[in-house]
């Protein structure tokens with residue numbers, strides 16, 4: 001009898017979805033949800049043909065070299081900056097991600113975080129919880145309008161466009177964006193979206209939302225120099241990745257009121273935060289939950305499992321990042 005391929009499910013995830021893998025493979029899972037160190041990850045991957053991973057597991061050249069039998073790493077995330085794609089290509093390892101299924105959920109959250117930031121919802125709630133609310137006053141927690149304002153988007157992929165739709169069609173916002181490539185006219189027209197330089201985006205946006213993937217090129221795309229170009233009344237929302245923003249520079253700018261406020265769902269070095277972000281009042285902080293609805297997290301897990309099953313059974317994986325490595329060697 002031929003042995004079934006073995007796979008690792010590196011983090012705890014919906015049990016019934018893990019069970020789909022058990023139909024095809026010998027599964028080592030991690031119900032205790034221990035976050036593996038690199039050495040532990042290398043060890044747990046021994047003998048595995050594939051892995052279900054999340055953004056918490058870093059798959060780099062060293063991990064791949066220590067596991068030459070590995071053929072597929074399937075990320076439960078649309079972002080895949082935790083995977084060294086060049087190293088995967090060099091070894092013929094397939095990487096997959098989970099695009100599309102989280103677009104609308106993540107856009108909902110990005111828009112909500114931008115609104116909470118503009119209207120100072122966290123700051124005013126903390127004030128109320130501290131028992132400091134004693135009377136109404138005309139300028140108490142005055143923020144800035146979202147409707148009719150200029151929405152700036154850095155990174156106009158699927159999620160950026162979904163946020164632009166919410167702003168343009170739901171809130172009458174003027175949409176400007178900067179991206180590696182400009183959208184086609186038929187994509188821009190329904191949103192009235194205008195392609196601008198990064199400088200114009202920074203100078204003009206009332207509410208700047210970051211949705212750009214993380215890479216060496218986007219590292220600290222927003223630092224002190226960029227923040228200095230923004231309006232003092234502007235807000236900055238980051239649902240992209242920690243590292244796109246220089247968090248130390250942002251904390252300093254928030255304290256100095258160089259910009260009005262920020263909404264952050266992702267952080268450099270998360271789950272640790274730059275300590276100054278915890279003490280400045282004009283920031284809304286959430287723990288990387290933009291895609292966190294039950295339906296969407298299930299859809300992401302299902303898609304990662306679909307990819308892993310397809311990759312190791314010779315079918316076409318639905319969402320490969322590096323399809324050039326297909327077909328995988330047996």
Ligand code: DGY
Pocket residue numbers: 055076077078079080102288290291
């Ligand atoms: C993604 O999909 O990249 C998210 O950041 C993980 O929830």
